[in-house]
Amino acid sequence: xxxxxxxxxxxxxxxxxxxxxxxxxxxxxxxxxxxxxxxxxxxxxxxxxxxxxxxxxxxxxxxxxxxxxxxxxxxxxxxxxxxxxxxxxxxxxxxxxxxxxxxxxxxx
Numbered sequence: 001x002x003x004x005x006x007x008x009x010x011x012x013x014x015x016x017x018x019x020x021x022x023x024x025x026x027x028x029x030x031x032x033x034x035x036x037x038x039x040x041x042x043x044x045x046x047x048x049x050x051x052x053x054x055x056x057x058x059x060x061x062x063x064x065x066x067x068x069x070x071x072x073x074x075x076x077x078x079x080x081x082x083x084x085x086x087x088x089x090x091x092x093x094x095x096x097x098x099x100x101x102x103x104x105x106x107x108x
Contacts, residue, residue, distance in 0.1 A: 022069030040068035043088035
């Protein structure tokens with residue numbers, strides 16, 4: 001990588017021993033962003049993930065797509081951690097009466 005690029009775009013090296021676990025959810029745009037972020041962070045903490053972050057991936061006409069992710073320390077359990085994260089998000093949405101939007105990948 002050129003030095004000028006590195007100076008203006010810091011790169012963080014990720015150790016392969018701590019894989020990322022992430023999930024996405026699309027909700028109606030009338031649900032407050034802070035409410036969704038709190039729900040996603042709470043689910044990620046219960047997995048448990050470290051270095052949790054929430055990102056807004058897409059702003060749709062009537063929906064918003066979020067991604068939550070973090071580092072998971074037990075490498076061999078990554079598929080189970082992804083499933084647990086999705087289950088905890090599902091439970092939290094149902095408990096908070098938040099409906100998610102179905103995204104048909106073929107409609108774009």
